[in-house]
Amino acid sequence: MKVLVGGGTGFIGKALVGTLKQAGHDVTIISRTKAPGRISWNDVSKSPLPKCDAVVNLAGENILNPLRRWNEGFLHDLRQSRIETTKTLARKIADATNPPKVFVSSSAVGYYPPSDTMEYTEDCPPSSSDTLAQLCSDWEDSANLPDGCSTRVVKIRIGVVLGRNGGVIQQTIWPYWLGLGGVIGSGKQYFPWIHLDDMTGIITHALDNEHVAGVLNGVAPEIVTNEGFTKEYARALWRPAVIPAPSFVFNLIYGNERAKLLLEGQKVIPKRTLELGYKFKFPQLKGALANIVS
Numbered sequence: 001m002k003v004l005v006g007g008g009t010g011f012i013g014k015a016l017v018g019t020l021k022q023a024g025h026d027v028t029i030i031s032r033t034k035a036p037g038r039i040s041w042n043d044v045s046k047s048p049l050p051k052c053d054a055v056v057n058l059a060g061e062n063i064l065n066p067l068r069r070w071n072e073g074f075l076h077d078l079r080q081s082r083i084e085t086t087k088t089l090a091r092k093i094a095d096a097t098n099p100p101k102v103f104v105s106s107s108a109v110g111y112y113p114p115s116d117t118m119e120y121t122e123d124c125p126p127s128s129s130d131t132l133a134q135l136c137s138d139w140e141d142s143a144n145l146p147d148g149c150s151t152r153v154v155k156i157r158i159g160v161v162l163g164r165n166g167g168v169i170q171q172t173i174w175p176y177w178l179g180l181g182g183v184i185g186s187g188k189q190y191f192p193w194i195h196l197d198d199m200t201g202i203i204t205h206a207l208d209n210e211h212v213a214g215v216l217n218g219v220a221p222e223i224v225t226n227e228g229f230t231k232e233y234a235r236a237l238w239r240p241a242v243i244p245a246p247s248f249v250f251n252l253i254y255g256n257e258r259a260k261l262l263l264e265g266q267k268v269i270p271k272r273t274l275e276l277g278y279k280f281k282f283p284q285l286k287g288a289l290a291n292i293v294s
Helices: 011-022 041-046 072-095 131-141 167-177 196-208 226-237 247-254 256-263 271-275 285-293
Strands: 002-006 026-031 038-040 054-057 102-108 152-158 160-163 193-195 214-218
Touching (some): 011 026, 011 160, 011 196, 026 041, 041 072, 054 072, 054 196, 072 102, 072 131, 102 131, 102 196, 131 256, 152 196, 160 167, 160 196, 167 226, 193 196, 193 285, 196 214, 214 271, 247 256
Parallel strands (some): 002 026, 026 038, 054 102, 102 152, 152 214, 160 193
């Protein structure tokens, strides 16, 4: 299978590319600059879609980059890196003489508004409760293809991805190892998580199975709070986690709007993901963290 991967140099993208190549697939990465085995987004926008069997888009500016201030410029970059790249691929797929069989587009659990009581499955309607929820809704809409297009579309709403070489684990491993870990804010907020191997597993499951279409929640079945994650993470490292991180610190670093990603959460259920046949390698947090930190 020939697979075109947007954002193939990021945390999830690198793992996916490695998994696909190991399985014998021919992978071309779309990135900002050309390199061996890569084409640029500029190339894609100006030329017909390269001949391929599948397209995956994982492109997106890091929303929790502490070096970027939350302002209109940053919000513009977030939208460009997510929505415009997805629109470009959708347009090229629709215009292709021989379109790919499947288009997998990423989204995020920020599609659902934060809540301490609601339980969200893939069937829940979108929310425009805040800027980030609207961003996710627009992001998903940008992957829509015109009626009559034969390409199967899959949209994955991704939770917090746990893996050794990136994301939240890479950012927190040393503070936790030094005994400086602790709950964020109240700690009661839900923490929708997924192991990196399951994240790439869901994508490859979508690529390989023609019955998989529509929205999938890219989260593990086990529901935990930030407090539950903190305790399990510290236990896996055999370290204490007794130093809480107050909310005002994150509001100061990220701004009130963006800090909601850490201080508030959603109880997200992978209902359709399970119904459509995906079997999780790490359905429980304890096993996932033991695998990552071992």
